[in-house]
Amino acid sequence: MTNRNYTMQEIADILGVNKSSVFRQIKKKNIAPAMKDGNTNYYDATTLKRLKQHFGESSAKESKKDILVETLQQQVRQLQSELDDEKARADKQLKEKDNQIRNLHKLLDQSQQLILNTQEENKKLLPSMKRNEPVRNGEFKEKAVADTNKDSTNDKAILDKVNGNKKSWFKRLFR
Template structure:
């Protein structure tokens, strides 16, 4: 069976691949103090290198001597895997940093646009206030004109209401 280097395997999967019991795989991992690559729920996932090492250690020996990897070999393999993982994480962080910079630029643009909109709204408000003041002044001026016109009309009406005397009464006052 082909083992994918980038995949991780559970104890059950390793046991199935090797054709042994889960207890055998668990014991072998425990004896070598191998820690899981990650866990999901209760399942522990191990790197593909451990699967390969287990298969190498438990394949049918042709000369009755099986090569069991030493702790140093296991650690070296784990270091190389962690280095590769570290490179992937650094690349991911750089990508996220770039996305953050782009978002910061968008926020900056929105802030400047908001400032322009705020200024326009303030200018509009000031213009409205001035127009209202001008219209109030015009209304007061119109009120004065109307009141003087009304007074003139009232005087004319009073004069019209008085009975006109004839020429004799005007001259002799009778």
């Protein structure tokens, strides 16, 4: 094996690398060919040994790089998993908030309906307050015309209080 000469392609095949990688390394180290046959350069066993050392070191570096890359890929997968879990939790919270908002809207609609119903009842009750009649369950009955005339002074006072009409003490004294 020490007497044999090798071409660049043979060295590349033995080392398991590209011919261009072998060529670059030979140029970098200024290694002269042992023999030349036309356009083909032949290199001896010592050149093969030096190149084996170089590419052996670089393959060790590459294996360290491979281990580092694998570790980083594993960390990325772990972070992706954590991110997916966080997204699922956020989606769940968002759905819960949407349900709370939907329920709040229902409650607001019910509140508005109650307010409208109360306003309608108040409109119905206002005439009865003018006549000073008791009202039960939102229904009222009209009194006789004679009863309403004798309570007219009380009705005016009640209406003034309800409507917020404040009269001076002189007007209240001489109605």
